Amino acid sequence: xxAHTQAWGSGLATxxxxxxxLDTWFSxxxxxxxxxxxxPWILPAELDELAGPDPRRAxxxxxxxxxxxxxxxxxxxxxxxxxxxxxxxxxVRPGEINLDGxxxxxxxxxxxxAGPMHPDDFTRLRPHLVRAGxxxxxxxxxxxxxxxxxxxxxxIADASRVRLGxxxxxxTTVMHEGFVNYNAGTxxxxxxxxxxSQGVVVGDGTDxxxxxxxxxxxxxxxxxxxxxxxxxxLGANSGVGISIGDDSVVEAGLYVTAGTKIVxxxxxxxxxxAPRVVKATELSGVPGLLFRRNSLSGAVEAITRTGxxxxxxxxxxx
Numbered sequence: 103x104x105a106h107t108q109a110w111g112s113g114l115a116t117x118x119x120x121x122x123x124l125d126t127w128f129s130x131x132x133x134x135x136x137x138x139x140x141x142p143w144i145l146p147a148e149l150d151e152l153a154g155p156d157p158r159r160a161x162x163x164x165x166x167x168x169x170x171x172x173x174x175x176x177x178x179x180x181x182x183x184x185x186x187x188x189x190x191x192x193x194v195r196p197g198e199i200n201l202d203g204x205x206x207x208x209x210x211x212x213x214x215x216a217g218p219m220h221p222d223d224f225t226r227l228r229p230h231l232v233r234a235g236x237x238x239x240x241x242x243x244x245x246x247x248x249x250x251x252x253x254x255x256x257x258i259a260d261a262s263r264v265r266l267g268x269x270x271x272x273x274t275t276v277m278h279e280g281f282v283n284y285n286a287g288t289x290x291x292x293x294x295x296x297x298x299s300q301g302v303v304v305g306d307g308t309d310x311x312x313x314x315x316x317x318x319x320x321x322x323x324x325x326x327x328x329x330x331x332x333x334x335x336l337g338a339n340s341g342v343g344i345s346i347g348d349d350s351v352v353e354a355g356l357y358v359t360a361g362t363k364i365v366x367x368x369x370x371x372x373x374x375x376a377p378r379v380v381k382a383t384e385l386s387g388v389p390g391l392l393f394r395r396n397s398l399s400g401a402v403e404a405i406t407r408t409g410x411x412x413x414x415x416x417x418x419x420x
Contacts, residue, residue, distance in 0.1 A: 347389030
């Protein structure tokens with residue numbers, strides 16, 4: 103956990119004529135309290151120059167300085183955006199700050215190549231927007247990460263697949279089919295060709311194979327935080343709903359949920375010769391395992407692996 107209990111930032115908030123706050127981009131964010139002697143009403147000159155109305159989008163850009171308590175729930179749109187910026191600037195890790203109720207402060211926005219717009223204004227102004235060369239690329243509560251933060255040492259093949267609030271460590275590569283949600287991400291060099299859902303963290307040297315999926319805390323309202331260890335391989339089109347320990351492999355195409363029955367063929371059998379069977383949740387976080395489906399019986403099995411896990415191609419992560 104971060105030792106800080108406060109954070110602050112200065113930036114530009116986008117507001118509609120009706121007073122709806124659409125977003126806030128922070129040019130500067132920091133942990134801790136606003137520095138002593140810093141007037142919260144005096145903005146940096148560069149922000150003052152950018153502030154003002156944008157009649158094309160029917161919005162006004164307004165300079166703001168925002169202070170928040172990290173342990174308290176978000177209380178406004180600028181507050182929520184500051185928390186997302188802190189995550190994507192790698193100042194806090196996923197799960198370290200309070201994000202309870204954040205959706206209530208993130209309105210649905212039409213994201214355009216000129217910035218955010220209210221959906222009603224986008225519909226009303228569509229002919230003028232077309233003539234001005236302004237077009238939409240999504241309607242969502244969350245913007246694309248790289249429209250707000252460009253994390254150093256990271257490659258993202260498709261900007262629309264990574265949300266603001268994703269935590270991506272240096273050496274991370276997110277390929278075209280990869281996806282990283284807010285409050286989720288990587289803790290080291292990683293190859294991401296699958297889905298990292300909200301609340302999930304992935305360890306150093308791990309490969310999330312093409313089409314692989316990791317269940318997050320938003321799915322079904324769950325509270326268990328899934329973690330993927332270091333040097334793990336999730337095979338193509340596999341999926342997990344449990345934590346996977348270091349140096350483990352999940353076979354391609356295999357989905358392991360908490361309730362999946364797992365056969366342990368290496369352990370002693372019962373008196374009647376039956377193999378030991380456990381729920382997958384009992385193996386959550388255990389290192390050095392290979393999860394596979396027996397091609398003859400169809401049973402899902404877990405056997406021990408020896409040595410280190412996968413090794414990533416260094417040329418792809420520098």
